[in-house]
Amino acid sequence: MPALGRGQQVIETPEGRAEVIGLKRWTAAMLADSLGLRAPGVSLFQTRECTKALTDRLHFSSVFIEKEIRGGAPGAPAFSVVIRLVEPQDSGRIRWAVEPRDSQPDRPEWLELRRVLTDSARGVFREGDLVNPLGLYGVFLADSARPPMRKAGALAAQLGLDSARAQVFWTVLSRLTGERDRELAIRALRGDRNRRNRMMAAAVLANFPASDDAWRALAESLRDPYAGVSAAALQSINVLGNGFARDVDWAPATAALRAVLDGTNLPAFLPLVRVLVQTRVAPAVAAALLGGGGELLLAHADAADRRSRDAARALLLQLSGRATAPASWRSWVATL
DSSP states (O other), X not given: OOEEOGGGTEEEETTEEEEEESXXXXXXXXXXXXXXXXXXXXXXXXXXXXXXXXHHXXXXXXXXXXXXXXXXXXXXXXXXXXXXEEOGGGGGGOOOOOOOSOOOOOOGGGHHHHHXXXXXXXXXXXXHHHHHHHTTHHHHHHHHHSTTOOHHHHHHHHTTOXXXXXXXXXXXXXXXXXXXXXXXXXXXXXXXXXXXXXXXXHHHGGGOTTOHHHHHHHHHGGGOSSHHHHHHHHHHXXXXXXXXXXXXXXXXGHHHHHHHHTTSSGGGHHHHHHHHHHTTOOGGXXXXXXXXXXXXXXXXXXXXXXXXXXXXXXXXXXXXXXXOOHHHHHHHHHTO
């Protein structure tokens, strides 16, 4: 039997260490045992297989697994995984947006960008050529401001991306900075069924850190039902948060923020928590974000994983002004 750790959330196995964040009725040991019974041969450290087993066979509402190598004996590295999840009985917390009804043709204003992202031989729009290098767009902009730096291209190559294609993508994207570009991108994200248009719109909004509406449209699109759009929105809002953070009025977007903080789109949970801290979200929206809930954020605040714990506590501090122990955080959230 694996050894139980902090709050019955952490287990040590011969394969490595696993922390499960978001448990209420279950324990990490119960999770591992049930996985062995319902999906023989699948372990907590097989990220794709485990995610599929937990959702399809154990009916967890949402699952996201992050895996790292943490050392170990030479030739036999031990692994560490953090598993974020929402239990089956809490499926009501998962609230994806409804895809827009009205589909527009491919926007002519983004023709050049679309050409960069289209396989010339097959005529297929290559979503990965947008989503993957978009995360380095902020580095490209820093390079452009301080030539002859070429850090973005080097990082793209290290990640196995086509750095030449990425460079063209960044260059074309950096030209879409007009007010018409911003307005068109926001309209497309919120009301265009054409997924290509929504993905490009999410990328374009990385050019508008001074616009609160751009930040909010990206946060709202973290709930987009199409994975390519939500992934592009996540990359862009990370670019803004890491390189262009400033105070943002989040009040008009609290419904979307609340859905993500409740567990919708778990890959976006921790990045959004960080962005809300970076943009100094106002304490006035604390009740809208956490009132009657806040369970997943509180679970992260009590996590053994330092990244998760520090990010969650920073947001709780920002929203409440209270630098206290996890038990006090729970008491405070209960008053909202």
